[in-house]
Amino acid sequence: MLPQDIIASLARQLYDARKTxxxxxxxxxxxxxxTIEDGYAIQREWVKLEIADGRTIKGRKIGLTSRAMQQASQITEPDYAPLMDDMFFEAGGDIPFNRFIAPRVEVELAFILDKPLKGPGVTLFDVLSASGYVVPAIEIIDSRIEQFDRETRVMRKVFDTISDFAANAGIVLGGSPVRPMDVDLRRVGALLHKNGVIEETGLAAAVLNHPATGVAWLANKIAPYDEQLNAGDVVLSGSFTRPTAAAAGDTFHVDYGSLGCVSFRFI
Structure with missing residues (x-):
């Protein structure tokens, strides 16, 4: 592990980078x-700084769960990070582009928990039982740490991504909430439109064969730190499309079929 003073310094740099x-x-x-442990240690120190500012944790995100995302990031294992309260934006509205550095958009499903989940040993069926409903979600990812080094163009490592809140920056919930056993979540599909043009399509089965599998993975992953997923948490289960770059003025509309649509515009 890196020395604690270095971990604290790197967390402060990320905290400042997000603000500036x-x-x-x-x-x-x-x-x-x-190491990966260093990445999560930095992430936890950053969370402490956000909480000291009055922020609260409203849930968690899981990243890099689909083959498409792993190929796009050149990373082969999932990661996770907290969802802070100031990362939530209303569907159908305008989102200030200047809140971000280099935002990209991903298509996901969010699980809203009615019951806590504490590992080890949490299964897909435990997740379905603990979830009050599942709702379409768009995640806005960002890079406080460069995706590609400015000089060498080398891709950042998983340690960098984990430190950087797993690239988490924003979340938009919308569409039609559904009970998790009322539909085959593996078959939920989405069409991502950017400025009226379809940029990405995908099925939720791309997320570890079932999006609830990612939530079970997360509950078990955080258990050694004496952490758990809590009732009321929003859990982003992972993207089933590649990230789509965004610019000021872009309008995004994601059609989830029977689960409705989620839209917003960057201004």
Whole structure:
């Protein structure tokens, strides 16, 4: 593990980068000995800084669960991060583009928990039982740490992504909530339109064969830290499309078929 003073310093750099909308160089380049545990330690220190500002945690996100996302990021394992209260935006409205550095959009399903989930041993069926409903969601990801190094163009490592809140920056919930046993969640599909043009399509089965599998993975992953998923948490189960780049003025509309639509515009 990196020394605690370095972990705290890197967390402060990310906290400042989010506020000033400036990008940092890869931590993994500066500290080649960095590990996944270091990444999560930095993430936890950053959360402490946000909470000190009055922010609260409203849930969690799981990233890099689909083959499409793993290929896009050149990373082969899932990651996770908290959803802070100031990351939630209303569907059908305008989102200030200047809240972000280099935003991209992903298509997901969100599980809203009625009961807590604490690992180890949480299964897909436990997730379905604990979830009050599932709702369409768009995640806005961002890069406080450069995706590609500005000089070498080398892709950032999983340690960098984990440190950087797993690239989490925003979430938009919408469409029609559904009880998790009322539909085959694997078959939920989505069409992502950007400025009226279809950019991405996908099925939720791309997320570990079933989106609830990702939620079970998360509950078990955080258990060794004596953490759990709580009733009322919003859990993003992972994207089943590749990320789509966004610019000021872009309008996004995602059609989830029988589960409705989610739309917003960057201004």
């Amino acid at each position: 909308r400036t990008q940092l160089r890869h931590f993994s380049k500066q500290f080649p000995e960095m």
